[in-house]
Amino acid sequence: MGKKRLAWLDIIKGLCMLTIIISHCNTPRIYQRFYYPVYLTGFFFASGYTFRIANSYFEFLKKKIKALIIPLISFGLITIIISVVLKESSLWDRIIGLIVQQSCNKDTMWFLACLFVCINLFYFVLHITKNNSALILIVSLLVTIAGYLYIDFVGYRIPWQLEEACIMLFWLALGYLYKQYESKLKFLENWYAFAVLLVAYVFIVLIY
Numbered sequence: 001m002g003k004k005r006l007a008w009l010d011i012i013k014g015l016c017m018l019t020i021i022i023s024h025c026n027t028p029r030i031y032q033r034f035y036y037p038v039y040l041t042g043f044f045f046a047s048g049y050t051f052r053i054a055n056s057y058f059e060f061l062k063k064k065i066k067a068l069i070i071p072l073i074s075f076g077l078i079t080i081i082i083s084v085v086l087k088e089s090s091l092w093d094r095i096i097g098l099i100v101q102q103s104c105n106k107d108t109m110w111f112l113a114c115l116f117v118c119i120n121l122f123y124f125v126l127h128i129t130k131n132n133s134a135l136i137l138i139v140s141l142l143v144t145i146a147g148y149l150y151i152d153f154v155g156y157r158i159p160w161q162l163e164e165a166c167i168m169l170f171w172l173a174l175g176y177l178y179k180q181y182e183s184k185l186k187f188l189e190n191w192y193a194f195a196v197l198l199v200a201y202v203f204i205v206l207i208y
Contacts, residue, residue, distance in 0.1 A: 013046055049176065072113060079108045080108065093106055121166070147169075
């Protein structure tokens, strides 16, 4: 019997996909202000919600390679072929970009690389914190802050999107923790609560 799909989780992923497409279409800045804070973090929240710990790290790694790295390489090669045919860049530059996955350097399929690294980081956070919720939140937040500080003060882009993965770790942790305490947070699934949160979000975006 297949797993039951969660409508709200599919909606979040769908909206994030839509905004990612829109973000590449030179949309007016007023629209960007609404989706920029959430169009990537929403994906990582959803990934944290569906995060599962395997019996061993090897088993965990094998599943993530199959789910993320194989698609990264497959679709990355397709984009390389298209880019070379259209003479947008050289074959060598594109291959290096795919292998190194260094931010802003022809990092084809960067999101999958970032998600892969972020999920692996979170696996070790859970191991270090012994799955203690408070410690998970604290450690993940510290890593995210460190990622922001690194980009602001150092700036060198690390291969395989490590700095971006650090920044997104907190949002992945939030999704994971929400799953753990979902029964106590049922009030958030109420449409009235959702409407209040949406109005508050719009208000903050407009005055920011």
